[in-house]
Amino acid sequence: MTLERSKELLRGPISIAHLGLDNLADGAQAAGTPLVRVDFLPPAGGDQARIRALTALRAPEHAAAIEEANRTALDRFLASRPHLVGVGLAREDIPGMQEDLFLHAGPPITWERMSGPLRGAVLGGLLLEGRAKSPEEAESLAASGKVRFDPCHHHQAVGPMAGLVTPSMPVWILEDMGGASPGRRTYCTLNEGLGKVLRYGAYSREVLERLRFMAEVLGPVLSETLAARGPIDLKLLMAQALQMGDEGHNRNRAGTSLLFRELAPAMVRLRRDPTEVGKVLEFIHANDHFFLNLSMPMAKCMLLAAEGVPRSSFVTIMSRNGTDFGVQISGMPGRWFTGPAQEVKGLYFPGFTAADANPDIGDSAIMETAGIGGFAMAAAPAIVQFVGGSAEDALATTRNMARITLGRNSTWSIPSLGFVGAPTGIDLRKVVERNLLPAINTGIAHREPGVGQVGAGLTSPPWECFHGAFDAFVRHCLDA
Amino acid sequence: MIERLLIHRNRYHDSARLMRLSQELRRLPGVIMAEVLMGTSMNCELLGASGFDPEVLRDVSPLDLVVALRGESAEHLESASAELERLLESADSTGEGGGDASLARDLEQAMESRPEINLVTVAVPGAYAAYVARQALDAGRHVFLFSDNVAVEDEVALKRQAADAGLLMMGPDCGTAILAGVGLGFANRVRRGAVGLVGASGTGIQELSCLVHRAGQGISQAIGTGSRDLSSSVGGIMTEQGLRLLAEDDGTQVILLVAKKPAQEVASRLHSVLVQLGKPVVVRYLGQAGASRRDGVTYSGDLDQAAQAALACLSGEPPKDFLEPQPPSPPEPGSGLLVGLFGGGSLASEAALILAAAGHETSAPAEPLREDRPIPGNCHLVVDLGDDAYTVGKPHPMVDQTTRCGILRAAGADPRVGLLLLDLVLGDGAHSDPAPELASAIEAARKERAGRPLAVIASVTGTDLDPQGAGRQKAALEAARVRVAPSAATAARLAAAWLDAAQGRSAP
Numbered sequence: 001m002t003l004e005r006s007k008e009l010l011r012g013p014i015s016i017a018h019l020g021l022d023n024l025a026d027g028a029q030a031a032g033t034p035l036v037r038v039d040f041l042p043p044a045g046g047d048q049a050r051i052r053a054l055t056a057l058r059a060p061e062h063a064a065a066i067e068e069a070n071r072t073a074l075d076r077f078l079a080s081r082p083h084l085v086g087v088g089l090a091r092e093d094i095p096g097m098q099e100d101l102f103l104h105a106g107p108p109i110t111w112e113r114m115s116g117p118l119r120g121a122v123l124g125g126l127l128l129e130g131r132a133k134s135p136e137e138a139e140s141l142a143a144s145g146k147v148r149f150d151p152c153h154h155h156q157a158v159g160p161m162a163g164l165v166t167p168s169m170p171v172w173i174l175e176d177m178g179g180a181s182p183g184r185r186t187y188c189t190l191n192e193g194l195g196k197v198l199r200y201g202a203y204s205r206e207v208l209e210r211l212r213f214m215a216e217v218l219g220p221v222l223s224e225t226l227a228a229r230g231p232i233d234l235k236l237l238m239a240q241a242l243q244m245g246d247e248g249h250n251r252n253r254a255g256t257s258l259l260f261r262e263l264a265p266a267m268v269r270l271r272r273d274p275t276e277v278g279k280v281l282e283f284i285h286a287n288d289h290f291f292l293n294l295s296m297p298m299a300k301c302m303l304l305a306a307e308g309v310p311r312s313s314f315v316t317i318m319s320r321n322g323t324d325f326g327v328q329i330s331g332m333p334g335r336w337f338t339g340p341a342q343e344v345k346g347l348y349f350p351g352f353t354a355a356d357a358n359p360d361i362g363d364s365a366i367m368e369t370a371g372i373g374g375f376a377m378a379a380a381p382a383i384v385q386f387v388g389g390s391a392e393d394a395l396a397t398t399r400n401m402a403r404i405t406l407g408r409n410s411t412w413s414i415p416s417l418g419f420v421g422a423p424t425g426i427d428l429r430k431v432v433e434r435n436l437l438p439a440i441n442t443g444i445a446h447r448e449p450g451v452g453q454v455g456a457g458l459t460s461p462p463w464e465c466f467h468g469a470f471d472a473f474v475r476h477c478l479d480a
Numbered sequence: 481m482i483e484r485l486l487i488h489r490n491r492y493h494d495s496a497r498l499m500r501l502s503q504e505l506r507r508l509p510g511v512i513m514a515e516v517l518m519g520t521s522m523n524c525e526l527l528g529a530s531g532f533d534p535e536v537l538r539d540v541s542p543l544d545l546v547v548a549l550r551g552e553s554a555e556h557l558e559s560a561s562a563e564l565e566r567l568l569e570s571a572d573s574t575g576e577g578g579g580d581a582s583l584a585r586d587l588e589q590a591m592e593s594r595p596e597i598n599l600v601t602v603a604v605p606g607a608y609a610a611y612v613a614r615q616a617l618d619a620g621r622h623v624f625l626f627s628d629n630v631a632v633e634d635e636v637a638l639k640r641q642a643a644d645a646g647l648l649m650m651g652p653d654c655g656t657a658i659l660a661g662v663g664l665g666f667a668n669r670v671r672r673g674a675v676g677l678v679g680a681s682g683t684g685i686q687e688l689s690c691l692v693h694r695a696g697q698g699i700s701q702a703i704g705t706g707s708r709d710l711s712s713s714v715g716g717i718m719t720e721q722g723l724r725l726l727a728e729d730d731g732t733q734v735i736l737l738v739a740k741k742p743a744q745e746v747a748s749r750l751h752s753v754l755v756q757l758g759k760p761v762v763v764r765y766l767g768q769a770g771a772s773r774r775d776g777v778t779y780s781g782d783l784d785q786a787a788q789a790a791l792a793c794l795s796g797e798p799p800k801d802f803l804e805p806q807p808p809s810p811p812e813p814g815s816g817l818l819v820g821l822f823g824g825g826s827l828a829s830e831a832a833l834i835l836a837a838a839g840h841e842t843s844a845p846a847e848p849l850r851e852d853r854p855i856p857g858n859c860h861l862v863v864d865l866g867d868d869a870y871t872v873g874k875p876h877p878m879v880d881q882t883t884r885c886g887i888l889r890a891a892g893a894d895p896r897v898g899l900l901l902l903d904l905v906l907g908d909g910a911h912s913d914p915a916p917e918l919a920s921a922i923e924a925a926r927k928e929r930a931g932r933p934l935a936v937i938a939s940v941t942g943t944d945l946d947p948q949g950a951g952r953q954k955a956a957l958e959a960a961r962v963r964v965a966p967s968a969a970t971a972a973r974l975a976a977a978w979l980d981a982a983q984g985r986s987a988p
Binding site: 002003004005006007008009010011012013014015016017018019020021023024025026027028030031033034035036037038039040042043046048051054055058063078079081233235236239399400402403410411412413419434 | 490491492493497541542543582583584585586587589590591594596597598599600601602603604605607608610611612614616618620621622626627645646647648659660661662663664665666667669701721724725728729879907908909947
């Protein structure tokens with residue numbers, strides 16, 4: 001038994017962190033002892049079984065293994081360097097893509113359980129692919145089992161809102177140029193813009209016409225542009241966007257502008273009809289969220305690098321299909337833990353109210369999983385209305401998220417917090433222990449197919465998926 | 481002149497911040513040139529053109545921070561790169577705390593951001609206390625755990641973990657400690673001095689530290705262990721560690737141990753520790769009648785004797801007896817029952833022991849006393865109002881006297897009762913001005929007695945350094961015709977003498 005540390009304490013000076021009954025620390029404070037009062041909230045929301053499980057995980061042999069696994073996962077995540085390398089076609093480029101396969105956002109789901117906007121997107125997809133002539137025909141085809149559905153996440157892809165990917169769609173191709181898995185690719189469709197769009201479940205003629213323009217003009221022009229100018233480092237663009245007032249999920253204006261600057265010179269030099277190039281540049285310019293469909297597969301690429309580290313509690317996927325919210329954990333790759341998709345608390349476009357809103361939907365929570373979006377709220381003073389209205393609320397949101405993350409991403413620093421890195425790497429244990437859910441910024445889809453976006457706001461995952469994942473993770477660690 | 485290139489991977493900063501960093505570095509002595517920039521190909525070319533090694537810059541990316549330095553000597557560049565590290569670190573942490581620096585959202589974050597924190601004091605509900613204590617121990621911090629209702633298995637695990645790491649795990653159910661002159665929990669403000677205390681009893685430590693202070697001496701350290709430390713299941717892990725610490729503590733000349741009487745096997749094992757400490761040791765096991773001296777260890781018969789024995793070790797003179805003063809207003813024969821109403825549990829049990837030794841058996845009431853009911857039965861009562869029966873969902877009587885004053889009034893008004901025995905524990909954490917409340921409850925009780933006298937004897941555990949002022953509290957009680965004894969044990973002996981007189985016996 002060594003007494004050195006106790007002796008050191010008795011020599012003083014003493015510096016205290018105090019929790020609980022306030023007056024018990026008054027004496028020490030009155031005596032001039034440095035004292036920090038710590039907010040106390042019951043661990044794990046007071047759930048005794050989970051407090052016991054958290055205690056078991058703190059045992060040195062488990063804690064050390066988990067810490068090391070998490071360090072590995074975080075290092076791999078931070079070392080990943082996704083670059084935009086090209087534009088291809090879903091049927092040709094996405095691994096495992098088939099002619100009868102439609103990809104969608106979120107965890108796996110059947111047609112019967114799909115929410116309105118996802119169904120609407122499926123109908124639009126069938127019309128777009130020419131497999132049905134009318135919405136009615138499309139509906140009976142979707143219900144017939146002749147179309148297979150699979151999550152984007154099962155194919156190294158992500159999609160905002162409904163996240164529908166059909167074989168003929170053009171897709172961004174990203175490639176990891178650093179870290180543990182160079183060459184790994186991820187995919188995402190191109191962003192359609194605002195208003196009535198397929199990703200919000202709209203499938204009217206204008207929606208389909210725009211999608212055809214994207215396949216026939218936008219995709220090829222972008223593909224040639226990238227071939228001409230070479231890969232674009234997306235982490236760097238994201239870093240700059242965060243310093244220009246984007247948080248990378250609900251505000252993508254800076255990122256889109258930066259991308260525009262990267263693409264425009266090479267694009268105008270293409271031997272292309274200037275009217276066509278002009279249309280493409282106008283299309284990008286008119287859509288503040290154009291960059292989101294690049295930052296999402298960027299985040300996916302980095303998070304894929306963190307997947308599959310045994311005993312790591314690093315959250316690698318948060319995703320919703322409009323019915324269920326699902327998460328995956330690095331140490332248990334491929335296993336979905338789900339709960340009901342939640343309501344989004346938000347602001348609505350004129351003419352819409354909360355009664356029109358579909359529950360939370362889309363793969364875009366990959367942004368928060370990667371430490372931006374809601375986690376980087378402090379970077380985006382322009383949209384503080386979503387978190388309570390004041391700049392201080394935005395700072396508090398980011399500070400709060402640092403309580404459930406494993407580290408900082410020094411590449412993505414936040415000016416308003418003294419250039420501290422974005423809180424990064426959600427730790428399943430901390431979410432449960434601190435009883436604090438990730439804050440997710442998101443758009444709101446109309447609950448009926450065919451209408452589109454009705455607002456934007458803030459939401460959280462359901463506790464079920466984190467509690468289910470935690471209980472499984474405890475077994476994963478203790479049985480190992 | 482000497483030059484150096486430093487690469488910080490994946491550390492993006494905007495140009496304004498980079499310029500400021502460069503500027504800060506250029507101000508340092510011996511620095512001739514400093515450029516902090518991101519590793520874009522243009523910047524790398526610039527650096528190459530100005531003479532820096534292009535090989536080093538070959539695999540630098542635009543996300544990497546590049547620092548190019550020229551200075552007079554290697555030492556100057558060493559300190560410049562150290563300063564840069566500091567600036568980058570502070571960039572990574574400034575603005576993070578937010579709001580009041582003395583408030584934190586989270587214990588682990590507080591400990592991470594403030595490495596100087598060496599002690600975590602915990603007074604949260606018992607169901608969560610062990611978890612919080614574990615977080616602190618895991619982070620290498622000492623713990624003072626005030627909370628009770630912690631499972632004994634948790635207590636054993638926490639104390640073993642602490643002992644293995646050389647940390648102090650004071651508690652659970654630890655009321656008091658004084659470390660390096662800082663009082664924790666309910667502690668009296670006492671002079672620093674040569675008496676070191678280890679104790680499983682909060683009020684026991686408080687009473688002893690006040691007696692030592694009032695005798696002109698002081699306390700080196702008072703290490704609380706929690707009420708169960710000497711139980712068979714815990715086995716005195718922290719008591720033993722505390723004793724060894726005091727044995728090695730230069731400021732401690734005499735060691736005073738106070739605890740409830742432990743299980744026999746624990747007492748025997750502890751005795752073998754005590755005889756080897758190499759310093760004078762005085763023990764008070766609460767509830768143990770009679771004094772003895774074995775193998776050089778003094779086992780005292782009450783708290784007064786223990787304090788006197790420890791003081792005698794310092795002065796080299798034989799222990800003084802406390803004078804036995806005359807009891808207050810000699811009672812009329814057969815004038816009644818004694819009711820003792822205590823805030824300090826140890827002081828209650830010590831009073832009962834002293835009264836029993838003088839031939840006056842007391843009991844604890846079968847049902848908790850209530851302010852709206854008469855005193856049950858027909859025998860002397862000694863009541864610990866800090867017991868769970870009185871404190872579930874209510875504050876402790878040392879903090880809030882509402883319950884005690886109500887019961888005091890009911891007991892004092894009862895014509896069968898002739899004598900009240902009270903304690904008054906002062907110090908940090910305790911009620912800010914308790915005596916006037918007690919005094920008015922006593923006056924109210926007397927009004928209901930139709931002229932029948934009511935004697936009140938009290939002790940004040942406190943010092944004049946305490947925020948309540950022991951002298952001021954004593955004066956307020958005396959103004960209400962309360963006889964204030966110089967110690968808790970003396971108060972109990974005075975009560976015994978009063979009962980003797982009331983029964984027509986001569987004092988023993």
